[in-house]
Amino acid sequence: AAGVIQSPRHLIKEKRETATLKCYPIPRHDTVYWYQQGPGQDPQFLISFYEKMQSDKGSIPDRFSAQQFSDYHSELNMSSLELGDSALYFCASRRSSWELFFGEGSRLTVL
Amino acid sequence: GNSVTQMEGPVTLSEEAFLTINCTYTATGYPSLFWYVQYPGEGLQLLLKATKADDKGSNKGFEATYRKETTSFHLEKGSVQVSDSAVYFCALTSGYGQNFVFGPGTRLSVLP
Numbered sequence: 001a002a003g004v005i006q007s008p009r010h011l012i013k014e015k016r017e018t019a020t021l022k023c024y025p026i027p028r029h030d031t032v033y034w035y036q037q038g039p040g041q042d043p044q045f046l047i048s049f050y051e052k053m054q055s056d057k058g059s060i061p062d063r064f065s066a067q068q069f070s071d072y073h074s075e076l077n078m079s080s081l082e083l084g085d086s087a088l089y090f091c092a093s094r095r096s097s098w099e100l101f102f103g104e105g106s107r108l109t110v111l
Numbered sequence: 112g113n114s115v116t117q118m119e120g121p122v123t124l125s126e127e128a129f130l131t132i133n134c135t136y137t138a139t140g141y142p143s144l145f146w147y148v149q150y151p152g153e154g155l156q157l158l159l160k161a162t163k164a165d166d167k168g169s170n171k172g173f174e175a176t177y178r179k180e181t182t183s184f185h186l187e188k189g190s191v192q193v194s195d196s197a198v199y200f201c202a203l204t205s206g207y208g209q210n211f212v213f214g215p216g217t218r219l220s221v222l223p
Contacts, residue, residue, distance in 0.1 A: 104153060
């Protein structure tokens with residue numbers, strides 16, 4: 001069965017650079033969530049989209065932005081990267097059920 | 112707001128030991144409750160869920176019962192295996208379209 005696809009799986013950037021992470025939800029899933037998981041931390045909710053509109057916003061820094069496109073894939077754009085942005089970024093999707101399906105994550109390392 | 116509290120880890124057990132990981136929550140209304148598991152280097156996978164009071168979720172020998180009176184959803188397994196070594200997250204959502212709130216996670220290590 002198709003799962004949530006995230007790319008890239010690994011990304012290394014310098015401070016003050018920009019990074020873009022992509023998420024392809026499970027087909028026909030209409031809601032996408034982004035989470036940030038620091039080392040040894042629980043996933044922190046960043047932002048979510050329902051039917052291509054932002055539906056909820058969590059602890060997403062102003063330097064970050066995200067959108068969901070007409071094909072339901074989503075992109076998380078991170079600018080002016082800081083060392084503290086190094087984390088695993090998860091995308092998750094759902095449709096008409098309580099279950100949240102997670103991708104395998106994109107690991108961002110900021111040097 | 113909604114929140115989830117879990118017992119602190121790490122938890123280290125011998126193979127075939129009994130496992131309990133405590134989880135309590137604070138939420139408005141009638142949340143749905145979940146246990147997610149994260150194996151090393153992987154994303155989060157749903158382990159089990161319960162959507163109303165007194166429901167019991169079960170999967171792969173793990174069980175958890177939604178106790179509204181004690182606002183708890185403790186995870187149990189009668190006999191753990193080395194392959195159960197992972198981080199376990201308790202989570203809740205207040206409703207469809209609402210975001211998930213995760214507990215801090217409990218790392219389980221099972222020794223042969």
